[in-house]
Amino acid sequence: MRIAVDPDGEGGGRLAELDPSGVRGAAAETGDLAVGVAEREAGGAEAVRWVWADTSEAYPPLLGRGVQVGRCHDVGLVEALLLAHAGRFGEPHALGAAWARLHGREVPPDPVRRAGRGGEEQPALFAAESGTLPPGTDRLAALAEVHADQWRRIGGLPDPGRFALLCAVESAGALAAAEMRRTGIPWSAAVHDRLLTAQLGARPPAGARPAVLAGLVEEVSAALGREVNPDSPAQLLKAFAAAGHDVSSTRSEVLRAVDHPAVRPLLRYKELARLHSAHGWAWLDAWVRSGRFRPDYVVGGVVSGRWATRGGGALQIPKAVRGAIVADPGWRLVSADAGQLEPRILAAVSRDAALARAAGADDLYARLAGAFGGDRQRAKIGLLAAMYGQTGGDAAPLLAVLRRAYPRAIGFLDRAAEEGERGGLVRSWLGRTCPPPSPGWRNTVAEGGPDAGGAARGRGRFTRNFTVQATAAEWALVLMAAVRRGLAGMDGSDGRPEIVFFQHDELVMHVPARLAGETADLARRAADEAGRVMFGESPVRFPLDVSVVDCYADA
DNA sequence: ATTCGCTGCCAC
DNA sequence: AAACGTGGCAGCGAAT
Structure with a gap:
């Protein structure tokens, strides 16, 4: 069941059940949205998917009242994915913009959000998404209308099932990001x-x-x-x-x-x-308050679907300071890191049987070493070079070996690169789509001057890497969604186990010590599940390096 | 005083 | 040595 949520910015708001074409029945008005959401989240026989304009606005006030939800549909994030799929990456994607496009009106730019420092609450922009709808517009009706349109557009895609999964995990990521920001990484000043x-x-x-x-x-x-x-x-x-x-x-x-x-x-x-x-x-001083570092995650902030952060540099915490990340007394940090993720993703998406067999091993590179005279290091360098588009230097002979041993995998990468060099679009496994080339790039390539070849090859490297990196990012989102669901089902009587950090291919959970083993098992099962959900039955495995520690430096 | 391009280094 | 994808961010120094 889908329920649209329209906060009034003062703790209350309206709720309305949705069906594929719009609002079903009458909207319910409440002075306390947290209570209304909590009742419906816990009550019904059917799980609710909350539909709202922007998770980073709608969800923190609920979390502040202790209300967590399981699933949502973030209209802004889904709009961005749909626009990109249509070759319109980067166009305004907030609710107001989507509504304006539906009505043939001038499309307003998305609201700009500034960074909030560690201890601060979310920037108190009053209901920012309302600012992009014309004054007097019924926001709940606009939300329902845009949602219905998105549902229709997803249904019309070549693979609606995959794209719907992408929308679901992107939205789940937004929930997790808001929860992680509220919880924070345990940090000993x-x-x-x-x-x-x-x-x-x-x-x-x-x-x-x-x-x-x-x-x-x-x-x-x-x-x-x-x-x-x-x-x-x-x-x-x-x-x-x-x-x-x-x-x-x-x-x-x-x-x-x-x-x-x-x-x-x-x-x-x-x-x-x-x-x-x-x-x-x-x-x-700027980022650690009350024993927590609270980074401001930007879901989908990277073209490939990886997250970015605003301020604090949370995705570049150097090894040198990881000693300061320490579990609370009686708690543990459980770190789960996907090993050799990108080559495994390549094996899965290219359907290269030989590479997939190698990706059935805990150490994929060791299985490749045979083709390189037993030299694992050369195998690793060669495969990374293939995925990054490196051609010169030591890589050339290694690439030749790979091309012979794994023709489908390397052919897959080559096709992605060729598409990019032609100015075309490439997509991840679930349908996340890269930006089109800039007009400047088209001119440079069309004119055929001295920079034309370099520009074309540069974009080829980007699209080549995009197909793998973007699919790895969505695998990680599927993993995170499964872990998040599992943690929510655990016994919270000693305190709620939570995801506290996410970095591309790694999750860190902070859990009561008693639940550490269960959490480690959950993560491993979730990784298997992510592989099956994405790729079906396949010899490719996605092993996790899991460690249970007091201090992140020891992970 | 602020903005912006550049260099350099951190993470994956 | 550098080659080679995605980013964030600090500091410098010139331009505004």
């Missing part, structure tokens, strides 16, 4: 501070360099015979040139090969300066 102090020295006044960094700046300057700011590539290039070393850049990899006494302290400086600027005390 004390451990983080100790870790910083041990490496950088005592916390300096705001804006000043910590003692260890200041000392390294002195060392670098002394070795180069002049004052330099090591944060300035321009100054470093000049100083090295003056010292007789014409370096092409100041990247660590380049500097490592330079024989000069400034190099060692400079590399140390770069490493520690990164820690200080990206995840130092300022980051801690």
Whole structure:
């Protein structure tokens, strides 16, 4: 059963049951939406799928009242998927835009959401989606109308079942993202501070360099015979040139090969300066409140369907600070990481029987090694090169080997690349569709100038990778949805087990210690289920590396 | 004072 | 060495 939800922005709102063509019966008005949703979520014999304009707006207030829901249909996210499928990636996809297109009106731009810092509530933009509907429009009616239209459009696609699954897991992801933001990653500011102090020295006044960094700046300057700011590539290039070393850049990899006494302290400086600027005390102050880091996830924020985050850099937490992620007393962190996901996805989508057999093993690369004279590392480099579109350097001979051993898999990638080079669209397994090329790209390629070949090949690499990365992302969403459902069914008497972190192909759960084993089993079963739901019966397996730890650094 | 392109490095 | 996909973000330095 589908029920449309129209919040009034003041805790109340309207609810109306939907059918494929619109509203069924009369809308129910309530002064307390949380109560109305909770009753229907718990009550009926049939599970509810909540239909709303924007999960990131509608759901947090419910969570704030302790109300979790199982399923939803996020009209904005589904609209974006449908537009992309029609070759219209990036057009406004909020409810107001979808409604305006239905009515042949001028399409308003989507509302812009700013980043909210760690401790803050969601930005209190008053019912942002209403702003994109013309004043006086019945929002519930508009929601029902757009939903009916989306239902119809999905039904008209070549594979509506797959696309409906994509819409369902994208929406489930939005639920999980809101829940994760509310819950937060358990983060020990004390451990983080100790870790910083041990490496950088005592916390300096705001804006000043910590003692260890200041000392390294002195060392670098002394070795180069002049004052330099090591944060300035321009100054470093000049100083090295003056010292007789014409370096092409100041990247660590380049500097490592330079024989000069400034190099060692400079590399140390770069490493520690990164820690200080990206995840130092300022980051801690801005993003960690009451023992939790609460990143602002952007579901579908990456073209491939991966998530992005707004502020806080949650998807780039460096290994160096993962020691600060510590379970609460009596709780455990359960980390579940899909191993070798992208080559397994390639095996599944290309229906390459030989690669699929290799993907039936725990270590896919080891099974490929035979074709490379037993060299697992070369097998791995070759397969990654094929998926990323690398052609030069050491990759060429490896690709030739792969092409012979796994012609269907490599052929699949080649076709995706050719489609991209022609300016065409490619899709994931469930139907997520890449953006069309820009007008600038079309001009460059059509004119056939010196940049034409490079531009075409560049887009070929993108579409080649898109098919695999986007399918891997949706496999991960199916996994997350299954784990989320399983956790919701567990005994919550010691506290509710929850997903607290999601990073492309990895989930971290924070659970009462008693439930850790059950959670690990749940994750493994969910990975099997994700493979079956996506690809049916197949020799391809999706093994998870699962660890139960107190500290994420030990995962 | 703010904006923006560039460099460089972190994650997958 | 760099090659090679998707991103976020800090700092620099020039342009506005």
